[in-house]
Amino acid sequence: MPVVRFEGALNRHTVPQAYKTVGTLLSGKGPAVFDLSGVQDFDSAAAAFLGHCFMRLGSGPQGLHLANLPSAVAHSLEGAAWDYRVDTPLVVEPQSPFVESVGSEAAAFGQQVYYFVFLLSELFFAAVIAPFRGRLPRLGPFLEQLSRIGAGSAPIVLLVALLVGLTTALQAAYQLRQFGANIYIADLVGISMMRELGPLMAAILVAGRSGAAITAEIGTMKVNEELDALRLLGLSPIEYLGVPRVLAASVTQPLLGVAGAITGIAGGFIIALTVLDLNYSAYYNESLTAVFVADVAYCLYKSAVFGWIIVVVGLYYGFRVEGGAEGVGRATTNSVVMSIFLIIIADCAFSFI
Numbered sequence: 263m264p265v266v267r268f269e270g271a272l273n274r275h276t277v278p279q280a281y282k283t284v285g286t287l288l289s290g291k292g293p294a295v296f297d298l299s300g301v302q303d304f305d306s307a308a309a310a311f312l313g314h315c316f317m318r319l320g321s322g323p324q325g326l327h328l329a330n331l332p333s334a335v336a337h338s339l340e341g342a343a344w345d346y347r348v349d350t351p352l353v354v355e356p357q358s359p360f361v362e363s364v365g366s367e368a369a370a371f372g373q374q375v376y377y378f379v380f381l382l383s384e385l386f387f388a389a390v391i392a393p394f395r396g397r398l399p400r401l402g403p404f405l406e407q408l409s410r411i412g413a414g415s416a417p418i419v420l421l422v423a424l425l426v427g428l429t430t431a432l433q434a435a436y437q438l439r440q441f442g443a444n445i446y447i448a449d450l451v452g453i454s455m456m457r458e459l460g461p462l463m464a465a466i467l468v469a470g471r472s473g474a475a476i477t478a479e480i481g482t483m484k485v486n487e488e489l490d491a492l493r494l495l496g497l498s499p500i501e502y503l504g505v506p507r508v509l510a511a512s513v514t515q516p517l518l519g520v521a522g523a524i525t526g527i528a529g530g531f532i533i534a535l536t537v538l539d540l541n542y543s544a545y546y547n548e549s550l551t552a553v554f555v556a557d558v559a560y561c562l563y564k565s566a567v568f569g570w571i572i573v574v575v576g577l578y579y580g581f582r583v584e585g586g587a588e589g590v591g592r593a594t595t596n597s598v599v600m601s602i603f604l605i606i607i608a609d610c611a612f613s614f615i
Contacts, residue, residue, distance in 0.1 A: 269300030271585030274307035275485075281311060288318045299330030303586050309338050381500070381578050388501040389508055403506035411472045411507070412514030416521070418471070419464045423522035426459055427451055427529025435537045444538040448548035451530030456557045457564075460523025462609055465568035468515065469601035473576040476507060477597040480580025481590040489581075499581070507573045515569025516562040523561055527553075564612055568605050575601045 266284055270276075287294055296315070301308075312328070319326040393399065431451050438444055480503060483489050489499045527549060534540040579597040583589050 265295045265297055267297040267300060271303035271589060272298075272301045272308040272311070273303050273305040273585065275584050277307045277311045284315065288315060293325060293327065294319060295327045295329055297329045298332065298335055301332060301335055302588060304332075304335045304338055306338075377582065378578055381504075381581070382574065384498075384500040385504055385508055385574065385577075388498065388505045392501065397501070399505050399509055400502070403502070404509055407506045407510035408514060410475070411468065411510050412517065415464075415468050415471055415514075415518060419467050419518050419522050420525045422463055422467060423455070423460060423525040424529045426463055427455055427526030428533060429529075430454060430459070430526070431530035431533035432537065435533055439538060444534070444540055445544060445548050447530060447534050447538060447540070448545050449552035452527050452549045452553040453557065455523040455526035455530070456520075456553050456561050458609075460526055461519035461561050461565040461568060462605070464515065464518040464522045464565060465572065465605045466602055468511075468518065468569070469572045469605065470598055472511075473572040473601045474594050474598050476573065476576030477580040477583075477594045478590055480577065481583035481593050484581065484583050485586055485590060500577075504573075504577050507577070508570065511569035511573045512566055515572075516565040519561050519565030519568075520558065560612075560615075564609075567608055567612075571604050571608060572601050575604065 264287060266287065268280065272280060296312070316326055388397075389399070431447055434447060434450050435444075438447055438450075480489075480499075483503075492499050492502060531542075531545050534545045535542070576597050579593040579600070583593045585592075
């Protein structure tokens, strides 16, 4: 007896995909089991879907059986006055052949890659090519995103950068003092903050703050069908929602990275004056000797790449939200985790440059 297990949302957004999944089953004969124990979101479209399945397979011993119904699903079906049979709790999980399961995962991964590449191409066209065809980015949303991504993230980024600079200098001070190399605290803090810790800390904090907000906002708009309303008005959601965020991140993230690095260097300066008894001019001159213009440029374009990763990943998960509030929350979590993961991967790649 084939067993189909449903999990998460079974509503108007997921019913079409569910119908495709069980389409082959509905075209055949014989008993079948729908295990609904994992369903957390159930609406009238899902009830109509089950009703259609009952009509196709019947509800007798050789028809469709529902198992492990949550109370909300049972009440919905009872409210529809349908004669259905609730089986005893199932202990048999659906078993798929190994090759089939591997192929299914590979197909799902390929579909995700396809949508990601499609999003990148749409963003590139809307941000780079469309302005030369007279479709300039909207100034109002761009300025709003500048404020939210840049000015809104600046306080926490600068505070964390200062603490990281203090900690880095304090940990190194005890070792350098043993060898009489106190002055090199400026080199250590300046290079590490400008080339590594400044951009990285800024990117991780912006990913947790602004990246999550991007996914939640666009995901909520999709759930509320506001994206469909934009398309109905002849507006591209990528161009209307995505491009201002990409451009804003391109401007603010490099500034946040450099500002965080300078703030971290200031934290090292505090430790140098209080713990290592260095004077201001010695630390300042050594910092200028250690940190070059190339290091600042490296920080700028490295931070820009991190900003693009944050926005693109946030947009991808936002446009791919399925279900209700649970789907938005799950997409937001995945967005932050994936952003930080890709930032670390990119940071490792930059280490070889």
